[in-house]
Amino acid sequence: MRALRRWSVRHAAGLKALYDACSRIAPAFARPMRLLGRARAEALLAPVERVAKGAFFDCRMCGTCVLSRTGLACPTNCGKGMRNGPCGGVRPDGGCEVDPTMRCVWIEAGEGRARVGAGSGATEILPPIDRRLEGRSTWVRVIDGEKEQVTPLDPARPRDHERVIHSFERACASGVFVTTVEIAPPDSADPSTLIARAERFRGVVDAINITDGAGGNCHMSSAAAAAVLAANGHVPVCQIAARDRNRIAVQGDMLGAAALGVRNVLCITGDDVGQGDHPDAKRVFDLDSIGLLTIARRMRDDGTFASGRRLEVAPDLFLGATANPFVPPHEDRIDNLAAKIAAGAQFIQTQFCFDVTRLERFMERVRDRGLDRRAAIIVGVGTLSSAKALTWMAHHVPGVHVPQGVITRIAAAKDQRAEGLEVLVETIDALRAVPGVAGVHLMGHRNEDVLAEAIRRSGLARPATATA
DSSP, X not given: OHXXXXXXXXXXXXXXXXHHXXXXXXXXXXXXXXXXXXXXXXXXXXXXXXXXXXHHHOOOOOSSOOGGGTTTOOGGGSTTOOSSOOOTTOOTTSBOSSOTTSBOHHHHHHHHHHHTTSOSSOSEEOOOOOGGGTTOOHHHHHHTTXXXXXXXXXXXXXXXXXXXXXHXXXXXXXXXXXXXXXXXXXXXXXXXXXXXXXXXXXXXXXXXXXXXXGGGOOOSOHXXXXXXXXXXXXXXXXXXXXXXXXXXXXXXXXXXHHHTTOOEEEEEOOOOXXXXXXXXXXXXXXXXXXXXXXXXXXXHHTOBOTTSOBOSSOOOOEEEEEEOTTSSOHHHHHHHHHHHHHHTOSEEEEEEOOOHHHHHHHHHHHHHTTGGGTSEEEEEEEOOSSHHHHHHHHHHSTXXXXXXXXXXXXXXXSSHHHHHHHXXXXXXXXXXXXXXXXXXXXXXXXOHHHHHHHHHHTTOOOOOOOOO
């Protein structure tokens, strides 16, 4: 099946021409179809469509077909169900994060789009799957003259109300080099340990990220932990992963967090559960990060749920997303970043940067597209306690790229923890000189002391205004 799917991508230009020709002819059958009845036409066409598209594209009959937009690579094959890929966990060899034996569908999509003359990257945002249409024929809708639902990369952003601009958003717009730090929520119903860890960064950083089941591991919910920090005078960034919730639940979480004083939300697709402590858990992935961003922006700017139902009071949210400049497909990463910004991202936090040269190449293209003027690009940095820990992360955490030279340098040091800190400080200093970089985001699991010391040594510490 996969071999035939790869053949279809290699011959995307011819298959796309055939599709376009059939689409032009299809409306001629609209009258006979109406005479037959749409239900009967569906019953006749759906089995044929399922067999044909299943054979050539490994199609899962989502009912919202976008093959003509994705280079004849079917996005329903994506392990995370992403409609706007690729995710940040693509492996160095191009393998899927969820199924390493399968090549990333979005790498194939980029190749297919290039073959049909659409360029390597997306030019529009694809909508989430309408679950009511799963198993239904899209051929029937083409005959009826229905168009694919897509959004251009520069959608209008109407706002029905004035927004309150809070401290982290002000910092990102100020031109001052911003600093954020990441803390994992506790494995406890007692928030005291979370508060104690956050206190190390009071008056030092602009915001504190609270992870949402990072690595597929279970902790206190991000929304609750972020609300705890907000209540204690910190400025939290609540991460919301689409992996674990459908679109109803994520909207409820965003409203609940906003009601408790959380103003900053990072929209992510989420790590796969396979590497976490609940590998037997069901993956939801009702939305990808772009679908989540789109819904959050509409809640804020239009005052509506995804269903169109009006909100009584819209949430004041500063929206963010992630980017990974360090893994394939490198050519598509800028287009994916542009799609996230178009969907509503106002700040971007990247994966760990251990390779400044590669980040500089990425930022050149970011500046060429003017994306650094539309969103604050905050580069992820950090360290672990030893070369062994870094090596493990590089080999077992999809999406993390650690050059061998960094590992060799730390391994050769008498005090590996101190050398890791030195590398981190040097990386921060180098990033401050890269045009378009708005700040750094420090990460390191249960490594708050080292991160706080890196901030101090880098001269980044300054009071941050409390209250979200």
